[in-house]
Amino acid sequence: MNGFLELFAEYDIIGAFWMNIRLTILAAIGSFALGTVLAVFRISPVGSLRAIGTSYVNVVRNTPLTIIMVLGVLAVWGQLKITFSSDFELNFFVYAVIALSIYHAAFVCEAIRSGVNTVPQGQAEAARAIGLSFLPAARVVVLPQALRGAITPLGNTLIALTKNTTVAAAASVAEASGLMKTMIEFNPNLMVSIFLTIAIGFCIIVIPMGLLTTWLSDKLAVAR
Amino acid sequence: MTQTTPPPADPPAADSTGTRILVELENVNKHFGSFQALTDINLTIPERQVAIVLGPSGSGKSTLCRTINRLETIDPGGTIRIDGKPLPDEGKALARLRADVGMVFQSFNLFAHKSILENVTLGPIKVKGVKKAQAEKDAMGLLERVGVAQQARKMPAQLSGGQQQRVAIARALAMKPKVLLFDEPTSALDPEMVQEVLDVMVQLAREGMTMVVVTHEMGFARKAGDRVLFMDEGKVLEDTDPESFFTRPQHPRAKDFLGKILTH
Numbered sequence: 001m002n003g004f005l006e007l008f009a010e011y012d013i014i015g016a017f018w019m020n021i022r023l024t025i026l027a028a029i030g031s032f033a034l035g036t037v038l039a040v041f042r043i044s045p046v047g048s049l050r051a052i053g054t055s056y057v058n059v060v061r062n063t064p065l066t067i068i069m070v071l072g073v074l075a076v077w078g079q080l081k082i083t084f085s086s087d088f089e090l091n092f093f094v095y096a097v098i099a100l101s102i103y104h105a106a107f108v109c110e111a112i113r114s115g116v117n118t119v120p121q122g123q124a125e126a127a128r129a130i131g132l133s134f135l136p137a138a139r140v141v142v143l144p145q146a147l148r149g150a151i152t153p154l155g156n157t158l159i160a161l162t163k164n165t166t167v168a169a170a171a172s173v174a175e176a177s178g179l180m181k182t183m184i185e186f187n188p189n190l191m192v193s194i195f196l197t198i199a200i201g202f203c204i205i206v207i208p209m210g211l212l213t214t215w216l217s218d219k220l221a222v223a224r
Numbered sequence: 225m226t227q228t229t230p231p232p233a234d235p236p237a238a239d240s241t242g243t244r245i246l247v248e249l250e251n252v253n254k255h256f257g258s259f260q261a262l263t264d265i266n267l268t269i270p271e272r273q274v275a276i277v278l279g280p281s282g283s284g285k286s287t288l289c290r291t292i293n294r295l296e297t298i299d300p301g302g303t304i305r306i307d308g309k310p311l312p313d314e315g316k317a318l319a320r321l322r323a324d325v326g327m328v329f330q331s332f333n334l335f336a337h338k339s340i341l342e343n344v345t346l347g348p349i350k351v352k353g354v355k356k357a358q359a360e361k362d363a364m365g366l367l368e369r370v371g372v373a374q375q376a377r378k379m380p381a382q383l384s385g386g387q388q389q390r391v392a393i394a395r396a397l398a399m400k401p402k403v404l405l406f407d408e409p410t411s412a413l414d415p416e417m418v419q420e421v422l423d424v425m426v427q428l429a430r431e432g433m434t435m436v437v438v439t440h441e442m443g444f445a446r447k448a449g450d451r452v453l454f455m456d457e458g459k460v461l462e463d464t465d466p467e468s469f470f471t472r473p474q475h476p477r478a479k480d481f482l483g484k485i486l487t488h
Contacts, residue, residue: 123335126327131352
């Protein structure tokens with residue numbers, strides 16, 4: 001353990017994890033919003049909207065996240081020179097959040113759609129029968145029940161998102177896995193300890209998410 | 225002060241005796257793929273009539289009921305009019321017209337995540353823009369009328385089937401519909417709960433509600449029905465009053481059907 005404790009003084013490990021947490025929170029909000037819109041597209045009675053939703057999911061779900069991240073940094077920033085902030089770090093942070101949101105929206109969409117499948121057809125029919133058109137019926141009757149049925153797959157997506165924030169290192173964001181690489185580079189003798197420290201850090205963030213998901217899906221289940 | 229009556233913008237349809245026609249089906253056909261579920265249905269239902277739709281399973285009676293508020297589309301060439309207005313294809317106009325046609329389902333279909341009271345107030349608040357307090361007051365009156373006012377704060381799953389179906393009737397009534405459609409409203413109920421639902425329906429019929437009722441309850445058909453439509457293989461084979469239908473059925477299939485259900 002020689003020099004291990006000094007690592008915490010030398011490197012901002014907590015700060016790096018805080019970056020992963022911020023990426024997770026913002027990308028979760030972004031992907032949830034976009035994913036919900038896509039899910040509504042995919043269940044809508046309008047064929048062209050359904051086609052947009054289906055294409056998006058199939059293209060994005062099958063593209064590696066690293067490629068989306070690198071494409072953002074090299075093509076959109078590098079070639080097209082689109083900048084979100086003059087602050088170098090903040091700019092790449094925004095890129096990372098957008099890439100993570102775009103990628104996980106496809107999974108959020110599918111999770112919500114699986115939730116929609118748990119809602120009996122009769123619920124939508126009853127909503128239509130009292131005179132609600134598609135969007136109000138989706139918003140007031142179908143989606144609230146679908147989300148409760150989708151908590152477990154949404155939780156899985158959130159956990160995957162949390163771990164995928166490490167890919168933001170590809171967009172030069174100073175987060176935990178990038179820090180791990182640096183620490184190992186300069187302290188190869190402590191490699192195993194450093195690796196375990198980062199791994200345990202992720203466990204501390206992710207395990208409560210799983211527990212919360214299970215608890216919520218029981219608590220919010222729709223009784224039929 | 226001179227009083228002038230403005231001419232009605234959209235004069236309601238009426239038959240030769242001057243009775244207002246609320247539901248009108250003209251050349252209605254419906255295919256599910258190559259299977260023809262409805263064949264050349266022509267039908268008018270005047271105000272205050274209680275039309276009972278009978279027939280063996282698969283005869284198209286539920287499909288007929290569901291086409292009237294366009295939960296099922298019909299084949300091109302046919303027309304359905306509600307109070308003289310043709311059913312629009314989609315969108316807001318359809319939603320508005322649907323609000324005039326209440327529907328009670330076999331499986332109740334109460335909104336599972338909403339309380340009983342919210343189930344009844346949802347339509348008036350979201351579709352008609354009624355203020356919440358007023359909608360709740362009206363809803364309590366309706367729940368009182370169908371006998372489930374004490375359950376107003378509960379969730380649907382906490383109620384018996386019979387109670388849920390009575391709430392579903394109250395939910396449909398809350399929209400003040402011109403016509404109420406019942407698609408086998410008692411078929412999913414335990415036998416001891418059938419009567420409480422039928423009682424509510426008989427009461428509605430007495431109050432003059434225009435109703436189309438798909439049912440297997442022959443007692444109800446005789447007691448509350450003004451007219452019986454007997455269907456088989458997607459066609460209306462008999463169209464008569466209940467007494468004639470039950471005592472002197474004309475069509476061989478109707479005789480066969482009655483023979484099977486009345487002798488057990």
